[in-house]
Amino acid sequence: MGRSPCCEKAHTNKGAWTKEEDQRLIEYIRVHGEGCWRSLPKAAGLLRCGKSCRLRWINYLRPDLKRGNFTPEEDELIIKLHSLLGNKWSLIAGRLPGRTDNEIKNYWNTHIKRKLISRGLNPQTHRPLNENSTHLDFNSPPHDLALPLRKTESIEENNCTSSGTTTDEEQQQQQQQKRKENYGQEKCNQKLNLELSIGVGPTQSELTRASSNFAESKQGVEVHCNYQFLEVKQGVCLCWQLGFQRREELCRNCTQNSAGLFRYCSPLDS
DNA sequence: AACTGCTCCAACCGCCCTAAG
DNA sequence: TCTTAGGGCGGTTGGAGCAGT
Missing domain, CATH: 1.10.10.60 (Homeodomain-like)
Structure with missing residues (x-):
């Protein structure tokens, strides 16, 4: 059973928006505000998918957009x-x-x-x-890393091709491929508590301080970020976690801060 | 003028995440 | 705990506009 479509495609317009449609959408949101995009088209008298309305508003009609x-x-x-x-x-x-x-x-x-x-x-x-x-390539797992099956991964999820039949080998390849695709995301989501931050320099004291925000000017555009820092959980070198370092000991790219957290630190301009 | 190739960007598609029931 | 609807996101597509021939 697949997911139900977000709208009745047979009765929705597609393609470029007309001025009249824009006006209807603007007027509706002006009166009712944003939200409940699924029911918005009907309420606003638009023959559009809710997602389409949302996109049009966010990307083009919003009054605070800088053109x-x-x-x-x-x-x-x-x-x-x-x-x-x-x-x-x-x-x-x-x-x-x-x-x-x-x-x-x-x-x-x-x-x-x-x-x-x-x-x-x-x-x-x-x-x-x-x-x-x-x-560090977050999208590719190390070649020799044995990737465990995810709990949510099922055979049914993987054993169908466009032709509807697969061999065991194909299934394995598909599973492996899928696991590889999920690997980077999974690393970030589950194993790593990444704290992305931008700092101003490479020294240890600055490393600690740099978990902070961007150094921004009044316009919010002047940013000093010559280094990037990725912080991971206690006691484990980030490069090791990602499989780029064989031993858990600190590699040349990672530093340990006073809290025992390991950071990956590399100059952006190098 | 007609055709071709290229660029740009609005819009769509499909997947993922999350909150609610 | 599971299911599902809705929203959000990143990748991709299609067509309008423009330049070159």
Whole structure:
């Protein structure tokens, strides 16, 4: 049994919004406020999916949106935040008032990627393009790591292909693939208590202090973040947890603070 | 003018998470 | 504890607009 669709697709409009639809949506939200997107279209007299209404409002109609080109300061802030957060566009957008995750995502894909490449940097890793990849890759588990089956993983979940039949080997491959895909997320969600933070320098005292917030100017765009810190639970080197370090002892990338927590620390610009 | 290729971005899709029952 | 609806998110797509030929 699959999930029921979010709306009756046969009776909804798709594609570009008309001015009339925009006006109806704006007017409805002005009177009733945001919320309950599923029932909104009917109440507002719109032949649209609730999700579509939400997207239209959040990405285009919201009155607090800042339209227009990104400033160089915003460019740099996005780059810095991406180097820390990866493709967490909503988190990045949260640091750029008036910008939406969709807008930033599009801008990243169309402008900033190229900008970084022209600087000789890999847009995903923020490291030099010609450098051998030795950084922490949160999306790939170590090759030799035996990954346990998740509790929620069922055979039914994995044994169907588009043709409807699979061999045992295919099933195993699919399960392994799925586990690999889940690995990075799982590491972050379950085993690591990651505290992302941006600081101003590499010293130990600053490491402690740097669990803090961004150093922001009045406009919230001037950010000093030459280093990235990832903090993990007591007594375990982060690199070991991720499988990049064979022994639990401290590796060269991690430092231990006074609370016994291990931090991964690497310069963003290196 | 017509065609082609490229860029940009609004919108959609499908999955995941979470709160409520 | 389990199920499900609803919201949120990241990845992808499609089409409008523009430049080059």
